[in-house]
Amino acid sequence: MLTLESTKTQLAIEVSDLKKVFRKRDGLRAPLKEEWALKGVSFQVREGETYGLLGPNGSGKSTLIRILSTLLTPDGGTVRMLGHTLPEGERELRRKMGRVSVDAAFYKKLSPRENLLYAAQLYGLEPRTAEKRAMQILEQLGLESRRFGDPIEEMSRGMQQKIAIARALLINPPLLLLDEPTTGLDPKSRRDVQAFLEDLRAREGTTILLTTHDMAEAERLSHRIGFLAHGRLVAEGTANELKQKAGTESLEEAFIALTGEAFDEEELES
Amino acid sequence: MFERYIRPMWAFVFRDWHLTRRYMSWVVVFVFYAIVNSATIALIGKAQDDFRLTLTLLLGVLLWSFLSAMYNEIANSISYERWEGTLEYTFMAPVSRLIHLSGVSLFAVIFSVIRTIVILVGLVLFIQVSVNGANLLGVLVVLLVASLAFMGLGLMAAILPVMSPENGAQATNIFQGILLLVSGIYYPVSVLPSWVQPLAYLSPATYALEACRKLMGINHPDSTSDKLVGAPLSSVLPELGILLLMGVVLIPLGLWVFHTAEMWAKRTGKLKRTG
Numbered sequence: 001m002l003t004l005e006s007t008k009t010q011l012a013i014e015v016s017d018l019k020k021v022f023r024k025r026d027g028l029r030a031p032l033k034e035e036w037a038l039k040g041v042s043f044q045v046r047e048g049e050t051y052g053l054l055g056p057n058g059s060g061k062s063t064l065i066r067i068l069s070t071l072l073t074p075d076g077g078t079v080r081m082l083g084h085t086l087p088e089g090e091r092e093l094r095r096k097m098g099r100v101s102v103d104a105a106f107y108k109k110l111s112p113r114e115n116l117l118y119a120a121q122l123y124g125l126e127p128r129t130a131e132k133r134a135m136q137i138l139e140q141l142g143l144e145s146r147r148f149g150d151p152i153e154e155m156s157r158g159m160q161q162k163i164a165i166a167r168a169l170l171i172n173p174p175l176l177l178l179d180e181p182t183t184g185l186d187p188k189s190r191r192d193v194q195a196f197l198e199d200l201r202a203r204e205g206t207t208i209l210l211t212t213h214d215m216a217e218a219e220r221l222s223h224r225i226g227f228l229a230h231g232r233l234v235a236e237g238t239a240n241e242l243k244q245k246a247g248t249e250s251l252e253e254a255f256i257a258l259t260g261e262a263f264d265e266e267e268l269e270s
Numbered sequence: 271m272f273e274r275y276i277r278p279m280w281a282f283v284f285r286d287w288h289l290t291r292r293y294m295s296w297v298v299v300f301v302f303y304a305i306v307n308s309a310t311i312a313l314i315g316k317a318q319d320d321f322r323l324t325l326t327l328l329l330g331v332l333l334w335s336f337l338s339a340m341y342n343e344i345a346n347s348i349s350y351e352r353w354e355g356t357l358e359y360t361f362m363a364p365v366s367r368l369i370h371l372s373g374v375s376l377f378a379v380i381f382s383v384i385r386t387i388v389i390l391v392g393l394v395l396f397i398q399v400s401v402n403g404a405n406l407l408g409v410l411v412v413l414l415v416a417s418l419a420f421m422g423l424g425l426m427a428a429i430l431p432v433m434s435p436e437n438g439a440q441a442t443n444i445f446q447g448i449l450l451l452v453s454g455i456y457y458p459v460s461v462l463p464s465w466v467q468p469l470a471y472l473s474p475a476t477y478a479l480e481a482c483r484k485l486m487g488i489n490h491p492d493s494t495s496d497k498l499v500g501a502p503l504s505s506v507l508p509e510l511g512i513l514l515l516m517g518v519v520l521i522p523l524g525l526w527v528f529h530t531a532e533m534w535a536k537r538t539g540k541l542k543r544t545g
Contacts (some may be wrong), residue, residue, distance in 0.1 A: 065356075066539075072539055073536045094363065099359075105355040105359055106284065107289060110285075110288055111293060114288045116283075118281050119281075121277050121278060121280060122360075123278070124273035125277075209375050214355055
């Protein structure tokens with residue numbers, strides 16, 4: 001079981017009563033419909049901790065990550081990360097966090113090298129230093145250096161996701177937001193990414209917020225896990241605590257027992 | 271200063287240059303098409319054996335080519351990012367919108383100037399028209415000053431794909447079409463319906479054209495097909511003043527409109543790739 005050093009007591013993420021509602025209408029004259037994506041979510045993540053958020057599609061995981069990434073404004077509640085409150089501390093916070101989303105978003109015609117150098121310059125990094133660091137990370141992730149000049153569109157999804165991780169780590173951020181980073185990857189790439197994240201945490205003490213469908217991944221990587229269902233954080237604790245609380249053998253059974261919800265077959269396979 | 275502002279601004283030039291390089295075959299095709307299209311318009315003047323008409327059309331086509339290329343680069347920068355799915359990454363980078371859009375605009379100006387020079391050379395070689403005596407340096411100054419106002423318009427148009435992922439990109443073309451219509455690119459504004467004519471005074475292209483026609487000496491009574499009598503830059507100071515004023519007003523206004531649209535998109539979730 002993963003445990004966090006007792007010396008790490010500072011909070012890296014404090015989310016309190018976070019709410020988000022999306023309003024839309026189906027036709028010009030139709031009344032506005034409200035869909036609550038988050039209904040008052042609260043949790044805390046300590047420095048150096050990996051916190052896994054588990055939830056099926058539509059549970060609010062991505063909305064939560066996008067609010068923390070400063071891309072979405074909440075409708076209620078407060079967010080404080082690395083000592084900065086949103087939205088006031090947004091600019092400073094952006095310098096300190098990296099994000100990897102489920103779709104490795106790149107300029108597909110450009111090579112990994114060009115995409116990473118662009119990202120590095122956006123963050124004000126000196127291109128040569130950034131290139132060295134990027135190549136180091138990519139090699140650690142198992143990407144062959146002879147492919148660094150090829151257009152990204154010619155690469156597999158696994159390779160693209162590894163490049164996305166390298167991009168997020170270019171600035172050596174103390175906080176990493178990972179939104180289903182291994183979804184759709186082949187088993188080898190998935191293992192590579194998971195091993196890299198474990199190594200990163202051990203070396204740098206990076207705080208990681210991870211959303212995933214993969215129970216084994218959540219259990220392997222997370223110090224603590226939160227179950228998110230219908231926009232609410234239903235339960236949280238270590239994997240063992242959650243299993244004990246639900247009186248089940250597996251984390252998946254614990255999720256079903258505590259949330260009353262099951263993952264789709266498709267979600268579990270991805 | 272360098273790390274916080276200059277390098278992030280240069281990142282956009284770096285990105286757009288490499289994207290242009292990767293799409294070079296398309297760039298060549300579009301420039302070739304622009305030369306052919308411009309030639310077919312300028313040849314109308316040749317057919318009339320009227321050098322003033324030929325030069326009016328030539329100037330119109332070049333100026334519009336420059337301004338529309340720049341407007342398109344800026345206005346469509348958000349659409350490109352939506353198609354690529356990179357919009358959220360750009361928006362969560364620690365870069366102010368001023369730096370972001372300045373970088374995009376800087377590349378747009380460099381790209382448009384080079385593209386226009388290539389088209390000009392192609393046209394002059396193809397239709398054998400003399401620009402001897404024209405104040406071409408003055409024309410370049412006017413183009414650069416006018417580009418400020420077009421940057422502002424581009425910034426305002428760039429919000430359309432932010433606000434509507436489905437229809438925003440198309441709407442930027444409608445905006446561009448209206449500018450083409452009201453600015454008198456190929457004809458005097460006086461031939462437009464009277465209710466449209468006031469709109470011409472709101473378009474920076476109208477003033478840029480007026481100034482460039484004087485600098486080229488197109489309507490100067492002493493100009494001939496072999497030797498034009500181009501006016502000095504000092505004679506177009508009123509037009510330059512208006513263009514500068516438009517730039518000074520439109521760029522901050524464009525940034526403010528963009529900021530407002532971004533805040534709205536962050537409230538409604540429209541930054542997401544699928545909207």
